[in-house]
Amino acid sequence: MNSDFRMPTQADVARLAGVSTATVSRVLNNRGVITPDVRKRVLDSINTLNYIPHAGARALAMQRTGTLGAIIPSLNNAIFAEGIHAFEHTAQQLGYTLILSVSQQDPEREQALVTKMIERGVDGLLLVGNHHDDTVFDRLERAGVRHVCTWAYDEQSRAPNVGFDNATAMHAVVDHLVVHGHRKIAMLAGITEFNDRAADRIKGAQHRLNSHGLSLPDRQVFQVPYSIRESRQALWSAIDSDISALICGNDVIAFGALLEAQKTGLRVPDDLSITGFDDLSLSAEMSPALTTVQVGAASMGDTAARRLVAAVEGKLAVVSAKLDTTLVVRETTGPCTVFNRH
Amino acid sequence: MNSDFRMPTQADVARLAGVSTATVSRVLNNRGVITPDVRKRVLDSINTLNYIPHAGARALAMQRTGTLGAIIPSLNNAIFAEGIHAFEHTAQQLGYTLILSVSQQDPEREQALVTKMIERGVDGLLLVGNHHDDTVFDRLERAGVRHVCTWAYDEQSRAPNVGFDNATAMHAVVDHLVVHGHRKIAMLAGITEFNDRAADRIKGAQHRLNSHGLSLPDRQVFQVPYSIRESRQALWSAIDSDISALICGNDVIAFGALLEAQKTGLRVPDDLSITGFDDLSLSAEMSPALTTVQVGAASMGDTAARRLVAAVEGKLAVVSAKLDTTLVVRETTGPCTVFNRH
DNA sequence: CTGAAAGCGCTAACAA
DNA sequence: TTGTTAGCGCTTTCAG
Numbered sequence: 001m002n003s004d005f006r007m008p009t010q011a012d013v014a015r016l017a018g019v020s021t022a023t024v025s026r027v028l029n030n031r032g033v034i035t036p037d038v039r040k041r042v043l044d045s046i047n048t049l050n051y052i053p054h055a056g057a058r059a060l061a062m063q064r065t066g067t068l069g070a071i072i073p074s075l076n077n078a079i080f081a082e083g084i085h086a087f088e089h090t091a092q093q094l095g096y097t098l099i100l101s102v103s104q105q106d107p108e109r110e111q112a113l114v115t116k117m118i119e120r121g122v123d124g125l126l127l128v129g130n131h132h133d134d135t136v137f138d139r140l141e142r143a144g145v146r147h148v149c150t151w152a153y154d155e156q157s158r159a160p161n162v163g164f165d166n167a168t169a170m171h172a173v174v175d176h177l178v179v180h181g182h183r184k185i186a187m188l189a190g191i192t193e194f195n196d197r198a199a200d201r202i203k204g205a206q207h208r209l210n211s212h213g214l215s216l217p218d219r220q221v222f223q224v225p226y227s228i229r230e231s232r233q234a235l236w237s238a239i240d241s242d243i244s245a246l247i248c249g250n251d252v253i254a255f256g257a258l259l260e261a262q263k264t265g266l267r268v269p270d271d272l273s274i275t276g277f278d279d280l281s282l283s284a285e286m287s288p289a290l291t292t293v294q295v296g297a298a299s300m301g302d303t304a305a306r307r308l309v310a311a312v313e314g315k316l317a318v319v320s321a322k323l324d325t326t327l328v329v330r331e332t333t334g335p336c337t338v339f340n341r342h
Numbered sequence: 343m344n345s346d347f348r349m350p351t352q353a354d355v356a357r358l359a360g361v362s363t364a365t366v367s368r369v370l371n372n373r374g375v376i377t378p379d380v381r382k383r384v385l386d387s388i389n390t391l392n393y394i395p396h397a398g399a400r401a402l403a404m405q406r407t408g409t410l411g412a413i414i415p416s417l418n419n420a421i422f423a424e425g426i427h428a429f430e431h432t433a434q435q436l437g438y439t440l441i442l443s444v445s446q447q448d449p450e451r452e453q454a455l456v457t458k459m460i461e462r463g464v465d466g467l468l469l470v471g472n473h474h475d476d477t478v479f480d481r482l483e484r485a486g487v488r489h490v491c492t493w494a495y496d497e498q499s500r501a502p503n504v505g506f507d508n509a510t511a512m513h514a515v516v517d518h519l520v521v522h523g524h525r526k527i528a529m530l531a532g533i534t535e536f537n538d539r540a541a542d543r544i545k546g547a548q549h550r551l552n553s554h555g556l557s558l559p560d561r562q563v564f565q566v567p568y569s570i571r572e573s574r575q576a577l578w579s580a581i582d583s584d585i586s587a588l589i590c591g592n593d594v595i596a597f598g599a600l601l602e603a604q605k606t607g608l609r610v611p612d613d614l615s616i617t618g619f620d621d622l623s624l625s626a627e628m629s630p631a632l633t634t635v636q637v638g639a640a641s642m643g644d645t646a647a648r649r650l651v652a653a654v655e656g657k658l659a660v661v662s663a664k665l666d667t668t669l670v671v672r673e674t675t676g677p678c679t680v681f682n683r684h
Numbered sequence: 685c686t687g688a689a690a691g692c693g694c695t696a697a698c699a700a
Numbered sequence: 701t702t703g704t705t706a707g708c709g710c711t712t713t714c715a716g
Contacts, residue, residue, distance in 0.1 A: 005486065007484075007486075011694095020704075021694075022694095022696080022702075022705095023701090023702060023703075025694065026701095026702085029695085031696095032702090035702090050481070050484065052457060052460050052485065053693085054693050054694070055461045055462045056397075056398040056399070056401035056402045056463055056692090057398070057402050057693035057694040057695090058694055059398035059694090060398045061696080061707085062694085065398065075417075075423045075424070075430070076424055076427050078418075078420055081423040082418055088444050097441060097458055098441065098442050099409075099439060100440050101430065102427060102431065102434070113434075118394050119397045120398075120439060142349075142392065144349075228623060228624060232627070255624070255627070262629065263629060281569070282597065282624075285570045285574070286601065351708095351709055351710085353709075353710095361687085362688075363711090364687060364689095364712080365685090366710095367711055367712085368685095370710095373711090373712095374685075376686085377685065395710075396709050398709080399708070399709035399711090400709080400711075401710090402691090402692045402694090402709080402711090403691080403692055403709080404692085404711065404712095405692085685716100686715100687714105687715085688715080688716100689713095689715105691710100693708105695707095696705100696707090697706085697707105698704085699702100699704075700701105700702085700704095
């Protein structure tokens with residue numbers, strides 16, 4: 001690392017090209033009209049000096065940074081990774097850079113990260129879920145940072161949403177199961193603390209079952225971390241009661257349940273129907289292929305980025321987008337064969 | 343969005359507290375000694391004004407941003423997501439913010455992204471693999487941005503490495519297979535264009551096989567994208583020759599091969615042994631559980647962040663770290679039962 | 685221990 | 701069409 005070497009600045013470029021810094025700035029930002037000859041001289045100087053503008057200085061002078069922030073619960077969850085991948089891709093395409101932080105579902109950490117994002121001057125911010133500390137929204141609104149909550153959709157939410165209704169998404173699952181004759185159903189849900197999506201999925205399943213004259217009592221809802229290992233164990237609690245179908249909070253949980261079921265000789269779907277949520281790419285490939293809910297994480301990330309940028313550049317409010325989910329029926333669900341065990 | 347509202351600045355805080363901005367800056371950065379009373383007044387003012395410092399301005403005045411950059415090929419690959427998750431976690435812990443960009447294995451895009459990173463003034467940058475455009479390193483060195491290449495380890499590399507030797511990592515796989523009597527082996531490798539890790543894994547397997555007096559001719563090496571679907575198809579090309587073992591470039595490819603093998607009634611490992619690379623969390627859980635190479639993506643991300651920060655704060659060069667890989671023998675490999683098919 | 689003032693690199697009026 | 705001149709918000713000598 002050559003120690004005391006100064007990166008060339010706009011002033012250096014200006015000097016070399018024999019123009020003012022204002023002119024350099026102009027050609028850099030395509031502002032105003034510039035004599036072809038001058039523009040060429042500037043461009044040449046930039047090249048020979050290997051000049052790279054200083055984003056911090058620019059951010060100070062203009063009122064924007066050209067960055068989009070995202071605070072997500074985790075990256076070790078393929079579905080978030082997929083959503084962020086798309087978000088970054090679109091952001092990049094629109095000329096924005098991504099600043100990414102992981103909250104680990106910790107509200108305090110999230111709050112601190114939001115402040116960090118404001119410090120960094122992100123032009124827009126993506127959040128996951130609608131459940132956030134009030135101060136999060138207060139700060140964001142106060143700072144005038146456009147933001148959007150994803151992975152959820154609720155008309156009542158304080159912030160704009162780009163996502164789907166987790167509760168409603170469960171309706172199709174329940175209907176599918178009920179139509180196939182399932183009456184006793186359990187659920188391996190995600191952990192609901194600080195996770196409104198997981199909670200909504202439970203509520204959605206329960207309500208829909210109720211409307212069919214059935215029920216999913218709380219004691220048949222088991223909260224498990226999004227981990228295959230832990231999900232395998234949870235299967236045992238779930239099948240203690242003689243259920244014929246198992247609704248899982250997401251695909252990873254479903255993988256665990258399926259693997260464990262297979263290992264113990266339980267036939268899926270003959271002895272037990274299993275459903276997932278997310279439709280990871282693996283879900284279609286495994287065998288039996290997983291019946292699950294497709295959420296379109298990629299298009300969610302893409303849409304979130306577009307709406308955010310549109311709002312920033314148009315100086316408007318972010319407009320919400322309600323995304324659809326679709327039940328993908330595959331091989332882990334089938335007709336209920338009652339009295340199958342016990 | 344309240345339109346023309348100005349975020350409170352340090353000057354506002356100073357005014358309210360009845361001190362100079364210099365003093366505010368001092369308490370903010372714990373520099374020098376400050377009278378307790380003054381400190382309290384400043385802190386109070388900060389609170390009542392909800393003052394949030396401006397990172398851009400600070401970056402301009404100091405010579406650092408408190409950000410770490412990372413440019414990775416993709417996020418839709420669980421192993422990269424895991425590595426970045428750890429990188430971000432450690433960075434956050436050390437007080438740094440992550441700026442993340444995805445290159446999609448495109449050298450031109452990568453080059454542009456590196457420039458973007460320099461613009462943003464990242465204090466350190468994580469790259470994947472050792473194969474990068476010369477201008478990438480030129481620019482980075484010129485700008486004095488510490489950087490580290492991960493997911494690879496090569497004494498000869500131009501940049502510091504935090505990673506493992508992909509070629510050597512294959513030795514254990516080959517040895518394991520050979521010891522079990524396998525002689526005819528094929529490989530489903532990753533696509534080697536712009537991917538030195540994939541290429542090294544092939545070379546590693548070939549060399550080691552050679553040293554056993556065996557060989558892995560190029561025509562038995564099939565390059566496939568890191569996708570289950572595509573890998574399934576590739577299996578057919580591979581087993582055309584009557585091999586008894588299949589080395590896969592990573593776990594995802596192995597999943598595909600395994601799934602397809604099972605589907606067609608090929609018994610694993612009796613009819614065909616299969617190995618992976620990465621040791622994704624799923625690999626241990628599936629059945630048969632996958633024999634694979636554990637790479638410790640998390641500790642790689644963690645170490646990369648620490649080394650980068652140490653170099654930045656100590657004004658030193660980044661020091662490389664050679665990480666170990668370990669073969670995890672599970673159930674997809676077994677003794678060779680020759681003449682098993684055809 | 686604290687304040688005044690210069691300046692980090694860039695953009696945006698305002699003149700010319 | 702281009703140059704001059706203020707800042708943008710913060711840190712940092714240098715005085716006091």
